[in-house]
Amino acid sequence: KDMVDIDLMIVLVVWMTAGNIIGSAVSGAVPSDIIQVLFAAVMLYTAVNFLRKTPVRTDNVDPDRLNWRRLIVYLIALGTGAIGGMIGVGGGVIIIPVLYLVLGLPLSVARGTSSFLIGPSTTAAVAVYARDLARAAGYPADQVAMIQLAALLHDVGKIAVPLEIL
Numbered sequence: 001k002d003m004v005d006i007d008l009m010i011v012l013v014v015w016m017t018a019g020n021i022i023g024s025a026v027s028g029a030v031p032s033d034i035i036q037v038l039f040a041a042v043m044l045y046t047a048v049n050f051l052r053k054t055p056v057r058t059d060n061v062d063p064d065r066l067n068w069r070r071l072i073v074y075l076i077a078l079g080t081g082a083i084g085g086m087i088g089v090g091g092g093v094i095i096i097p098v099l100y101l102v103l104g105l106p107l108s109v110a111r112g113t114s115s116f117l118i119g120p121s122t123t124a125a126v127a128v129y130a131r132d133l134a135r136a137a138g139y140p141a142d143q144v145a146m147i148q149l150a151a152l153l154h155d156v157g158k159i160a161v162p163l164e165i166l
Helices: 006-026 032-052 063-087 092-101 107-115 118-136 141-152 156-160
Strands: none
Touching: 006 063, 006 092, 006 107, 006 118, 006 141, 032 063, 032 092, 063 092, 063 118, 092 107, 118 141
């Protein structure tokens, strides 16, 4: 209880999923060296800021200023999703420090909120890996696109499966 900001999580899922889909779609067009350098730069920037800054406290913050911070977090979530979609990893290592440092959420709430974003990030990663494997196997472009689309939808069937089975 009180470990997840549900309202924020719902909005972040939309932004990160959009980023995952964009990143997954463009990842084949961007050279892997550039993607790796981009990811390394984002990780280094995040780590340095996480270590040197104290989180912003939102207790006495003007609501308009907090709304701007939320917009920044949404855009970062979009970028985080895109990076995750390009390289096939989750965005928790980026979004947790952002929620903690920019919005001032307690670290436990930032972690809890981020844990609900795993599904979309995983789906984007599966799509990237499926596309790359289909290309490596020599499938034609139209079949590669269908395999990538199928990978994006791979978890849809779980909606009707009881939790005891999962």
